[in-house]
Amino acid sequence: MAAALSKREQNKVEKRGRIIAAARALFTHKGFEATTTQEIAEAADVAAGTIFSYARTKDDLLILVFHDEMMDVVERAYGAAKSHVGLVDQTVAFFETIVAYHERDLPLAHALMRQLGFVGGAEQRALVAELMTRLLGCLAKLVEGAKSAGEVGATSPLAPAARSLFAIYYLHLGALLSGYLDRAQFDRALRTDLGLLLRGLD
Amino acid sequence: MAAALSKREQNKVEKRGRIIAAARALFTHKGFEATTTQEIAEAADVAAGTIFSYARTKDDLLILVFHDEMMDVVERAYGAAKSHVGLVDQTVAFFETIVAYHERDLPLAHALMRQLGFVGGAEQRALVAELMTRLLGCLAKLVEGAKSAGEVGATSPLAPAARSLFAIYYLHLGALLSGYLDRAQFDRALRTDLGLLLRGLD
DNA sequence: CACATAAAATGAGTGCGCTCAAATATATTG
């Protein structure tokens, strides 16, 4: 039995769920900036002030919405990666899946990138950390697979490799979303730089 | 003779300078969030609304302030890098100089990271692009030096190498500023991952 | 069950970023 929850705790969990769902619907439908916290409160059937005992700021709400969706996207991305061979093709497929998700709602992706630039709230930080752990875990598994296939040296440390792959992706994602790169340039630069990491500079 | 400026253009340049200077002083002294655009306007001796014909948002003002300072910091960082030997030590010295600058005012650095997550304004985007070009140019020169010294393969492409070095730094900087890493962990991870890029995964 | 204590929700109020119609300063033209 999962529920050893007091009535208070039940109410909080349920209310939290309503708020996040309402925020997700409104952000998707009207855009992040165009959505007011009042509207979210009304849609979730709580008072205006209640929002802010579940998320310190409107921005923090975005992290809550994003976390749930992104956990699924990462799973899908890992599935897409495994249907390819070769570490570069696999990681490209992995990241392209995530990019495709962001491209469905560019304004929301912009707001998200902005928010991820600095994460203030403790709960939000924990959620992002959880997501990053999952994501880096997927990349590490891909690197480990490449090791087994002899594509990558047996001494390559997994965690730094996963971090570096992600770092390259993340920089280019920012450039894509901020408009420094178009999609074709992004694809080319991503593949080039991931390949460079694989081979190294020397 | 530099000034083929009409009276209008003179006024604009001068006013812009006053606004940026006032913003810099107040951001440094009171912090970014605690500073109101009213205060900036008063300090710059312009009306409240005038600010917003020079920067579309308060956030955009931060980019204006940041750009000028950062151009100098990058120069200093390059100087620091050249006093080391070996590409990893050089790039570490380069990035540590920039980190030291951010550490002088952490709240401001947080605001900045947030703002860089997505850059909306056209002028701001151009300023960031200019800064990035300069920064990546420095890194490319360091890689080229390592090539001459035989530390790095002659076929390594400079631009992707510079981008990847920066990508690794930038990810860790975000982790440091958001509190995922402390300074010691940052130093270690940065060195490890830059080294990994140099040697490659295979 | 009555009472006390703590936790959570409420919503009117507040301050600030930003807008925009009107005013002012600069440029242009006959």
Place this chain on the structure above:
DNA sequence: CAATATATTTGAGCGCACTCATTTTATGTG
């Protein structure tokens, strides 16, 4: 030098994120 056109500034006003004193709801106790 008027007179007209255009660019820039102005600041009162607006909408929204967020606060906080008050009220409501849940839990613990005799």
